[in-house]
Amino acid sequence: MKKLNRRTKVLLLTAVMALVLIAVYAFGLLIPEEAYASSFLQAKQPPSFAHPFGTDSLGRDLLMRTLKGLSVSMTVGLVASVISAVIAVLVGIAAATGSKYVDAFLNWLIDLVMGVPHTILVILISFAMGRGLKGLLIGIAATHWCSLARLIRGEVLQLRNQQYVAVSRRLGKSSGWILCNHLLPHLVPQFFVGLVLMFPHAILHEASVSFLGYGLPPEQPAIGIILSESMRYLSAGMWWTAVFPGLLLVAIVLLVDRLGDHLRRILDPYSAQE
Amino acid sequence: MEQKHETLLEIHDLSVSFRMYDGALEQKELQVISDLHLTVRPGEIVAVAGSSGSGKSLLASAILGILPANATVRGHLHYKGRELTKELQTQLRGSEIALVPQSVAYLDPLMKVGKQADGHKKPRPTERRRSLFRRFSLPEKTENLYPFQLSGGMARRVLVSTALITEAELVIADEPTPGMSLDQALEALQMFREMADAGKAVILITHDIDLAFEFADRVAVFYAGTTVESAPAADFRNGPDALRHPYSKALWHALPQNSFRPIEGFQPYAGDLPQGCLFAPRCRYATEECRAKIPPVREIRGGEVRCFHAT
Amino acid sequence: MKGTAGRLIRTFLFHGIKIVSLLLAVSIIAFVLVSASPIDPVQQYILGLGTAISPEQRAEIEAYWGVNEPPVERYLSWLSELLRGNWGESALYRRPVADIIGERFANSLALMLCAWLLSGVIGFALGCVMGVFRDRWPDSILKKLCYLLSSVPTFWLGLLFLLIFSVWLGWFPIGFSAPIGVAQGSVTLGQRLHHLALPAITLSLMSFANIALHTRQKLIDVLNSEYVLFARARGEGTWTVLRRHGLRNVLLPAVTLQFASFAELFGGSVLAENVFSYPGLGSAVAAAGLNSDVPLLLGVTLFSALFVCVGNMIANLLYGLVDPQIREVGK
Numbered sequence: 037m038k039k040l041n042r043r044t045k046v047l048l049l050t051a052v053m054a055l056v057l058i059a060v061y062a063f064g065l066l067i068p069e070e071a072y073a074s075s076f077l078q079a080k081q082p083p084s085f086a087h088p089f090g091t092d093s094l095g096r097d098l099l100m101r102t103l104k105g106l107s108v109s110m111t112v113g114l115v116a117s118v119i120s121a122v123i124a125v126l127v128g129i130a131a132a133t134g135s136k137y138v139d140a141f142l143n144w145l146i147d148l149v150m151g152v153p154h155t156i157l158v159i160l161i162s163f164a165m166g167r168g169l170k171g172l173l174i175g176i177a178a179t180h181w182c183s184l185a186r187l188i189r190g191e192v193l194q195l196r197n198q199q200y201v202a203v204s205r206r207l208g209k210s211s212g213w214i215l216c217n218h219l220l221p222h223l224v225p226q227f228f229v230g231l232v233l234m235f236p237h238a239i240l241h242e243a244s245v246s247f248l249g250y251g252l253p254p255e256q257p258a259i260g261i262i263l264s265e266s267m268r269y270l271s272a273g274m275w276w277t278a279v280f281p282g283l284l285l286v287a288i289v290l291l292v293d294r295l296g297d298h299l300r301r302i303l304d305p306y307s308a309q310e
Numbered sequence: 311m312e313q314k315h316e317t318l319l320e321i322h323d324l325s326v327s328f329r330m331y332d333g334a335l336e337q338k339e340l341q342v343i344s345d346l347h348l349t350v351r352p353g354e355i356v357a358v359a360g361s362s363g364s365g366k367s368l369l370a371s372a373i374l375g376i377l378p379a380n381a382t383v384r385g386h387l388h389y390k391g392r393e394l395t396k397e398l399q400t401q402l403r404g405s406e407i408a409l410v411p412q413s414v415a416y417l418d419p420l421m422k423v424g425k426q427a428d429g430h431k432k433p434r435p436t437e438r439r440r441s442l443f444r445r446f447s448l449p450e451k452t453e454n455l456y457p458f459q460l461s462g463g464m465a466r467r468v469l470v471s472t473a474l475i476t477e478a479e480l481v482i483a484d485e486p487t488p489g490m491s492l493d494q495a496l497e498a499l500q501m502f503r504e505m506a507d508a509g510k511a512v513i514l515i516t517h518d519i520d521l522a523f524e525f526a527d528r529v530a531v532f533y534a535g536t537t538v539e540s541a542p543a544a545d546f547r548n549g550p551d552a553l554r555h556p557y558s559k560a561l562w563h564a565l566p567q568n569s570f571r572p573i574e575g576f577q578p579y580a581g582d583l584p585q586g587c588l589f590a591p592r593c594r595y596a597t598e599e600c601r602a603k604i605p606p607v608r609e610i611r612g613g614e615v616r617c618f619h620a621t
Numbered sequence: 622m623k624g625t626a627g628r629l630i631r632t633f634l635f636h637g638i639k640i641v642s643l644l645l646a647v648s649i650i651a652f653v654l655v656s657a658s659p660i661d662p663v664q665q666y667i668l669g670l671g672t673a674i675s676p677e678q679r680a681e682i683e684a685y686w687g688v689n690e691p692p693v694e695r696y697l698s699w700l701s702e703l704l705r706g707n708w709g710e711s712a713l714y715r716r717p718v719a720d721i722i723g724e725r726f727a728n729s730l731a732l733m734l735c736a737w738l739l740s741g742v743i744g745f746a747l748g749c750v751m752g753v754f755r756d757r758w759p760d761s762i763l764k765k766l767c768y769l770l771s772s773v774p775t776f777w778l779g780l781l782f783l784l785i786f787s788v789w790l791g792w793f794p795i796g797f798s799a800p801i802g803v804a805q806g807s808v809t810l811g812q813r814l815h816h817l818a819l820p821a822i823t824l825s826l827m828s829f830a831n832i833a834l835h836t837r838q839k840l841i842d843v844l845n846s847e848y849v850l851f852a853r854a855r856g857e858g859t860w861t862v863l864r865r866h867g868l869r870n871v872l873l874p875a876v877t878l879q880f881a882s883f884a885e886l887f888g889g890s891v892l893a894e895n896v897f898s899y900p901g902l903g904s905a906v907a908a909a910g911l912n913s914d915v916p917l918l919l920g921v922t923l924f925s926a927l928f929v930c931v932g933n934m935i936a937n938l939l940y941g942l943v944d945p946q947i948r949e950v951g952k
Contacts, residue, residue, distance in 0.1 A: 409854040417848055430855070430865055
């Protein structure tokens with residue numbers, strides 16, 4: 037095989053990763069409910085050809101249920117990440133460009149959100165929303181924006197002090213003009229990379245909190261619920277109910293995480309020199 | 311002049327290059343030192359003088375064997391007649407060969423200056439260091455300060471003491487004087503002089519041409535990663551007619567106290583070196599030969615020069 | 622020295638005021654969230670009693686909750702009770718919340734402390750190894766391991782450990798902090814550690830990648846620094862450089878990071894405790910939320926915020942105390 041340019045390789049790999057993720061997601065969405073309907077005749081079966089992941093105590097096919105659950109997690113993760121990233125950009129820009137008091141307040145706010153363990157904050161928010169998917173989504177969106185907001189604040193502060201921004205200001209350009217022409221081109225990549233890097237965390241959080249029993253009702257397919265149920269059957273020897281769904285979850289999270297890292301490298305002009 | 315033929319350090323055809331990634335997968339060799347010649351004898355101060363960004367500091371790292379991992383070294387280095395291998399370099403670093411680094415950044419920001427100047431060897435030479443500090447009129451409390459608390463001049467004096475504290479036969483001083491007051495600079499140079507008079511040797515890496523002329527025994531003119539001429543310092547004081555290489559002559563003319571005439575053109579970039587003589591693109595006397603081939607080192611009037619046309 | 626003490630007091634005061642403001646804000650937010658919940662705490666409390674009650678009793682309970690008062694007054698009365706040490710009574714456990722928190726925090730603290738020390742020591746050591754062997758095979762293997770670990774959910778790791786070490790190998794008990802059926806007083810330290818081991822290891826694996834990768838990066842920065850170049854020029858070998866310059870410049874940021882990671886630690890402990898049925902604050906808070914035990918939920922939330930704030934304050938103080946660039950300037 038001809039030696040590929042490093043950058044081309046990374047681009048290709050990224051595209052493949054994205055495709056795999058989209059395929060898993062789309063497949064999960066399209067699975068009909070019958071595919072993981074309960075069937076007592078097939079309960080507690082270890083992995084086989086018919087059921088690669090085995091079946092659970094109600095005879096539901098675990099592969100289908102897991103895929104469905106992952107697509108739910110990915111939806112929650114994606115929506116929550118987007119909301120979170122938007123909050124981060126708004127807070128970051130406001131803190132960097134606002135008055136001293138605005139900056140101090142927003143920093144205090146970040147300290148506040150970071151000051152309560154996220155799991156507990158999500159539990160609280162979920163409780164406030166009467167559990168269910170909505171509470172979970174808001175909870176995750178409300179807790180994940182802090183570090184990206186800090187990053188963007190730093191970036192904007194740094195950009196503001198750049199020579200060319202100062203020159204533009206001297207030339208009488210308006211703040212809006214400077215924002216559009218100097219700040220946004222730097223912040224848009226930051227936003228996307230931050231978003232993608234937030235995504236795996238959001239998925240993990242969704243899984244964790246639904247594992248604790250918040251989020252979807254227990255009969256729904258969600259990866260956390262599947263694993264939570266598996267816990268009850270561990271001592272009964274139903275190892276497959278815990279191992280395979282978890283592995284698939286880890287694979288997806290790892291894939292998203294690497295994808296984010298690659299995106300960061302592609303968008304970062306400095307690493308183009310690597 | 312004493313004709314001692316034993317040499318302390320001999321460098322022949324030293325080349326240092328770095329492997330770099332050039333955007334894509336292609337690796338690129340970046341040659342920063344090319345075919346450098348330098349001879350250092352006991353009892354002398356050799357100044358390596360050249361403009362900034364010509365790779366002078368890397369020469370010190372090459373001699374000490376502390377270049378980064380992506381660097382390749384070719385050529386011959388001999389110390390007291392023995393080939394300067396990695397093992398020998400490891401053995402000599404900090405004991406027989408000492409470095410005076412450029413700036414306070416070379417001191418650990420979290421370690422007190424006194425402990426740092428003493429070095430890692432046991433027993434700690436605390437008394438010796440204190441007397442050195444006194445000689446440099448560094449106040450008693452200096453040893454308990456952290457590097458960031460030192461003024462520029464104090465930092466230089468501490469850095470110079472780190473080398474003087476050792477029993478080194480060869481001190482490589484990388485720009486030791488900027489930031490010092492004139493008195494302090496003279497004091498530091500005076501100490502180098504004393505070391506040299508005691509039979510040791512000093513390599514003074516500097517961009518300060520005047521200083522090189524005044525204090526060194528010999529001056530090696532460094533240009534684009536190589537030494538184009540090395541000659542007794544007296545030749546440089548005597549003026550362009552005593553010099554051999556067109557660059558040295560031009561450098562002399564460029565000094566403020568002389569005609570202050572700058573040299574036209576720019577020093578070539580390490581990734582884009584000319585094929586023949588490195589100075590040819592800027593040289594008034596350059597011929598086809600100069601552009602095609604690298605001139606060999608020739609001995610002329612008691613100095614070494616790399617030029618086809620030098621007389 | 623006087624200057625240092627003065628500055629320390631000033632920093633302490635500054636952080637103290639900040640912590641109080643943060644805790645107040647947390648209490649308000651938590652109270653608002655809990656009040657916004659469609660789940661009626663009175664109803665839940667009565668359901669929890671399991672017996673029919675008279676309308677008088679019901680009115681009494683409603684008065685206790687202040688259902689009929691405006692929200693601000695309800696908050697203020699709750700807060701003043703809180704400050705007087707009355708954290709309310711848990712609907713789930715039928716005991717004062719303060720007692721439950723005190724008892725369970727002791728369990729959680731043992732778990733978190735073990736995990737914290739374990740992840741700190743192992744993470745730091747592995748980070749140093751990665752930094753020294755940068756870009757060679759030990760580094761690339763460990764780095765991949767770190768990336769993998771940070772993509773593995775804590776609770777699944779706990780499940781796997783439970784499956785392998787407790788169910789299959791039988792080395793460790795399935796859960797709880799002590800053997801079941803043994804009186805509290807007669808549980809030995811060995812038994813406690815035996816029950817603690819798996820949850821603590823699980824929890825430590827969650828945070829060790831973070832500290833290892835951080836230490837690796839710091840050490841690489843140090844090893845690439847000019848002062849290490851000079852140290853090598855003076856004849857210091859790899860070990861001497863590590864001992865004289867590496868530890869000095871890397872340890873403090875690592876310790877600071879560990880103190881600043883109390884939030885993740887606490888969050889992780891909620892999951893670890895639930896997997897291993899470990900009776901700590903984490904399993905209490907998850908149960909409180911599920912069973913609408915509002916006083917307990919509020920209590921643990923506030924307590925966890927206090928815990929995190931203290932960790933952050935220690936991190937900040939430590940930074941100012943040990944770094945000469947901050948310490949000496951204040952003089």
